[in-house]
Amino acid sequence: MSLTRSAPPTANPEPAHRRASESAPKQRNWLHRFDNKRVPYLLISPFFLLFAIFGLFPIVFNGIVALRNWRLDDPTLTGWAGLANFEKLIHDEAFWNALGNTFGIFILATVPQLLIALMVANLLNRKLRGNTWWRVGVLLPYVTPVAASTLVFAVFFARDNGMANWLLSLVGFGQDTPLDWRAYKWSSWIAIATMVNWKWIGYNALLYLSAMQSIPKDVYEAAAVDGAGPWRQLWRITVPMIQPVVIFTVVLSTIGGLQLFNEPMLFEENPAAASGGSNGQWQTIAQLIYKVGWKDLNLGYAAAMSWALFVIILIIAALNALATNRLGGGRR
């Protein structure tokens, strides 16, 4: 540090400001004014520039595309469509089906995910031998590419000779007719939710752990007066104290969960189809947007669907945050 501190003077034997009043060259003044007034904006401009081009503009433009006919296979079919795309959406069974699937998987994936993450965080929140390595260990799923892990799970949940069915047969289920996980809504939802849970439990556990470690220790001393054991400690003290982080993870999982794409895509026996099962049993909205836009080549309709998804995410995220807030407030 002291080295870097002394470096500038050697480069600049007579700093400008010390002789500012008399003989300061105009050029240096101009340079310093520019450095003070403009350079801060230059430093933050890359973010805003790139966001304007690749973030904001597409969002606005998406609104326009949604109101137009825009097909990749037929460039001549253009022009304003008005609200036709949105009207089509309301009567589109595939959309409502995908919405139901998205919600179903979202619930199955989020509730266990956050509860188990809480338990894991509670385990990690001790004086442990090999502290760091346990934490690194629970991040294995987080760094594993979803594409890779989903393919393993796809094999795991195979109908013939799949490991899930083998485990079930050990406890006496489906020995005669093995369960076809991809055939039904409930089983495919469970399979996909398992993948999502697996991937995100460790990550959320670390978020909870970091909040748990900032709880003042004397709070626990006070609880000893009531004779609160570890379990009561967790629910009465720890969870209410980390409530902001819990709300944060709920919102985060909502935004992520309602846009679920990778797992349903690669669970398919032929991912290129993007159909989410023979009858769309597990087709999610993000997957449907991909299919409509890049398989059916109807970009206008896909854009309308993304808007619908956005509105739904907003509503659910707000409701979730509200409910979690209420729940935590009641417990305190």
Next chain:
Amino acid sequence: MTATAPRLKPRRRAEIGRAPQDTGGNWRTYLALVAVLALSAFPLYWMFVIATSTDEAVSSIPPTVVPGGEFVNNLREVFTLQQVYFAASLINSFIVAFVVTASTLFFCSLAGFAFAKLRFPGRDKLMIVVILTLTVPNQLGIVALYILMGKLGWNGTLLSVIAPFLVSAFGVFYMRQFIMHAVPDELIESARMDGALTMRVYWSIVLPAIRPALAVLGLLTFVATWNEFQWPLIQLNGTEFPTSMVALSDLASGNYVIYRRVLAGAFAATVPLLVLLVLGGRQIVRGIMEGAVKS
């Protein structure tokens, strides 16, 4: 203390009232943690088992649980498959992840520095804008972004999966938080007194002080970029320049899927990240615990 207290073992009683993080783990804690770890690692382990097996071993009941000796063979099949471009895809993934990471580190540390240490009108409002952009779901603009890339002539090129990710709101936020605490104001002031310009301060005072944060953000960015699937799929599917995730989905598509081959490819595409986790696990943990958001 209630009536039950005296019946507790002395050690147990001493633990009541102590914060959990000061309490040592007992054998049950360690047992549970081992179970958690085993479940976390199992899919990866099993990926490797199948990637090293023959077709017969893959479909045997009860399932094989020890690796076989076919990994090299399976991998060779993956690399020589026509239309999948697997070897190229690994290189492409490296290029994309490297460029995105380098640029994110540079732009985010510059902006984070400005937001943390420089005074200029509108600073706090602009920072709020940065944070708000974090909550925008990426599905929202995806169709229009595709059309935009088409107009730029970038559809189907690596540029299209690099350009939108050159700087991230999370990175700016993270760098700002770190620089606020890690770089003392007095140090910057005294450099200013000596006439140092902003970029000089960034280069010789800020950069040396934020190396740990650069490591954390770099690792998180690299992992996230490597794993990106939906956008690269839209852009690069069917081209000769897939990223490894897109190549994996090609590998798993088709009427007759050979699992040992698919998972050999999946394993190959996972190894770089496992290496990163072993080398930089500590940093990744810290990054997430310090408030890493948005995957």
